[in-house]
Amino acid sequence: MQERTLTSVAWLCVENGRLLAVRTEGRDAFYLPGGKPEPGESLARALVREVREELGVDLEAHRITPVVTITAPAHGRPGTLVEMHCFRAPGHGTPAPAAEIAEMAWLGPDDGHRCAPAVVKTLRHLTSIGAWSES
Template sequence: MPLLPDLLVSAIALVRDRRVLMVTARGRDVYYMPGGKIDPGETAAEAAAREAFEEVALRIDPAELTELFEVVTQAHGEPDGRRVRMRVFRTTTDATPAASAEVGALHWVTTADLDRCPPAGREVLARLAASDLID
């Protein structure tokens, strides 16, 4: 069986009051980081900034993002063995996020919400908590 290529994605971590911003897609209840696939010719930071605007209406300069870490784990909703490689970037914008047409709702999340997250989201929450950024 051929190995499936990893899904290369970028996401933003907007932390306020020891909670991180996550979103749910319309009609779904799984929390995920605002982000998405890296387009050809795009840097990971550019993808994170573009997705932040598309999903939560935040205009972020890719140069102002700080890469925190990369999560590599089983991709949610994909065949066994298909991994996601998610590069997570911290943003400190003061702008107010707003749900776009592709996002059902915004959520300010702590580790108490681990059971609502797919594997990559659980790993992100665990790492943010280990870095003392969220509860």
């Protein structure tokens, strides 16, 4: 059986050595702020929309920078992979849970046990590039 692949976007917001993560209603693991692009929507436009909907933060669209694309098993979806395009961008506003977001947390490199597989791989990547001191 061939695995299905979902495309998603994620905002990498690192402050004070911690990565912003969110947990959606009914889920037991943390994800990165973001989501799936709508048909015909660019990855950057999807990122801006999703972060505004989930956290009330307005990203500076002209300053979105790709960081890494992570491929991992989709949490809670057997036979499905997620291809998560991770970006950095300055944002305006204080992040606060909205829409389907039940909780947000600032996670460090040792918090992988609380996260979906793609976030675990992202934490490892951030460690490998020394990103924890960036803000």
